[in-house]
Amino acid sequence: MDTNSKQPYSIFPPDIWEVIVPNLNRKDTYTLASTSKSMWEHIRHIPLDSTWDVETTQLVNASFMLANTRHVHVLINDTFEYYSNLRQYLGRFYQLESVAFSCEKITLRAGIAKRLLQCLPMKRQYHKLVVYVQQGDRSYFKEAISHSCKNRVNLRSIDEDEDNEEVEEEARRRMRTPSPVREDVAELRGKIQDIKSTFGAIGTHSKSIIPTALKNILQKHEFADAEEILNIAETPKSKAEADAFVALVGGRFVESIAMSSNGSWAFITQVEAYLRGRKEIDDCANNTITIEHPSKPKFVVEHKREYQNQWLEAKIYFKNFEFLVTACLCGNYNDHDFDAFLGASLGNRLALNDYWRVCVPLASTPVVRQSRLLRNFTKRASGFDWHLKSQRFYDNGFSTACALSLHALDGIDSIVAIGSLLLNWKVSNQEDKQKLKSILFNGKELSNMDENAISGSVERVRGSTLAKGKKLAVEIALLILKNEVIKDTDYVEMFKALISSRLKTLNSQAIRQKRYLLP
Structure with missing residues (x-):
């Protein structure tokens, strides 16, 4: 990358790039991303609507494209090695929304349909994954879904009207080359309904946001929208003001609940704070280019990559601070169980690209303050006690170990x-x-x-x-x-x-x- 040339990233704000990039072909997307480090980091988080063909696509620059592809088309071969490879391959799509199975080369049976569904990366999918199949194959997949995936898969036909070639071709075209405008409108309508369904009761009854799985833990808690509680916080301008901001705001994020429009929830028991864009105060903070300095708390799940490793991180951006979630319980409002995580990596449990809302406890939570989860303790700000942990979880042993x-x-x-x-x-x-x-x-x-x-x-x-x-x-x-x-x-x-x-x-x-x- 030529660092001396003019950087195109600064030409438009991030939201404009998010409109431009999905309309480019893959070659142009990769070329644009390669113009600068900033552009690369931003583009690899923008979901792409174009369909990825598993059989014919060459895996040149695949690691870049797989991270933000939402639609996959699979041409089936019935061999043991094929299923094993397919499962690993589909697991690399972190923003997967739909899979289309084409079974023209084989005679489909119920057993094959079951094996194909077992290849889907369902563990990280809280929203329903759309699976497209031929109308004649629906019965096999429907039977397999009832025994394995249950309500996690939305089964659709590519050719719902087999007597009408025009309708069939239109269905195929929509699946393979979705219009960004049509997809955006459909997605927006879906999100509005999800948001109404998920958040509708919160205004009148704050306890409605407490997941069933956490009723015993949070039986005496009441919550309010984070924006309502934290709107008095001023942007810090000095080290002393930053310390006070972390104590006030970070302390309220401890034992808060983040919930998504698709029914995911995360009960946060630890956060660590980083002051962005102020190296003279916090030289341990990374430069974050995808999120500006929001005036309201903004919860996001970000896809991270380092060499061959990939993972998800949950963060709350507020003012010029980033609060990294380092311990949480998370699950789905439809389930009675949950997973627990310690550390910055959340594995693949939370869904990407959801709309999230954060609610904080009305009463402040007692916290323990320690040093952050750094890898380099030689920097000036390494000793900041900006890692805030729930006192009761810390006392019970559910806390990240501290290097110091x-x-x-x-x-x-x-x-x-x-x-x-x-x-x-x-x-x-x-x-x-x-x-x-x-x-x-x-x-x-x-x-x-x-x-x-x-x-x-x-x-x-x-x-x-x-x-x-x-x-x-x-x-x-x-x-x-x-x-x-x-x-x-x-x-x-x-x-x-x-x-x-x-x-x-x-x-x-x-x-x-x-x-x-x-x-």
Whole structure:
């Protein structure tokens, strides 16, 4: 990408690009996205209406296109390998709305219809997935749906009037090349009905927003629209004002409920705050280009990608702050069960592209404040206690582990404790060498080290069989005892190789133990 040329992203506001891009062909879309990093990040979140053909489409630049394609056409082959590959392939479409199955090459049976439905990525779909089939194949799919997908699939015929070739061709054309205007109008009408159905009773009875699955947890809670409660919050202009904003606004988002027009809900037990566009105050915040600075709280589910990994994040944008959801319970108003998540990744549980509304508790929730879930603790704002957690869930063990306080937990490996302590000191700009010596030379793995011969110990550690993360932690500790300067990159690498995996283990353990079920 040529960073010296004029960036086209700034020519139009984001909402105009969202109208332009769906009308481009795939080649032009990819070319436009490649003009700048900003354009790439924005376009890959815009849903595309054109249909993706599984059999004929070449997978050049597929990772980019799969992220925002909404309609897929599948030409069926009846082999075991085909079903296995198809299931993995369809799972990569994060904004999938419809799938059309063409079975001309095979003789369709009920068993085949069932296997095809099992290939659909239903776990992340809270709205109904539209499945198009030939009229003659409907009975097989209808039977399979009744036994497996139940009400999660909306079955439609491509050729509802087989005697009228014009009608059949029009149905096919609409499926394969949907008009952006027609689709937008239909989508808007559908959303209006969904919004009326979902949010209609809230104004007269606030308890109606509490999902059945959370009745016991929230039996004494009452909620109001976040905009009504938080409209007095002023945009912060200094560090002190930012701290006050996080306490006021972030504290109200803890134990709030976000609900979508399609029936999804998320009960938020933790958020961490980032001040956007003010690096002189918060240098840990990323530059967010897809959302401006909304005057009202705006809840979104964003698709994220890093190398081969993909995941969803839930965020609330308000003023110049981003509140990242780091712990929540989520489900659907039609279900009595729910999932629990700890960490920034929500897997694939919440639906993309829904209209969301946030309601906050009328009474403030007691919170615990800790450092944020960072990967780089060498920045100036690393020590901000802008991670707000529900006190009662924290006390019950449903809380993300904190990298800076791992050393204080029981049962933590001594070298992991050393790594946590080193990060804590880096953030707070203070050291306790006597405490460090006590942990360092009393650990089982380091019992053969001589605290009076630190230089020799450093060399032995570098040549030891310790894992990379442990080796880095011990080496940094020994160099601190020698009063040597440590590179920031060493702290970042130590966190990545040693601390990160331990945090994930503790988070997974809390979920396995169902710490989200309060007594």
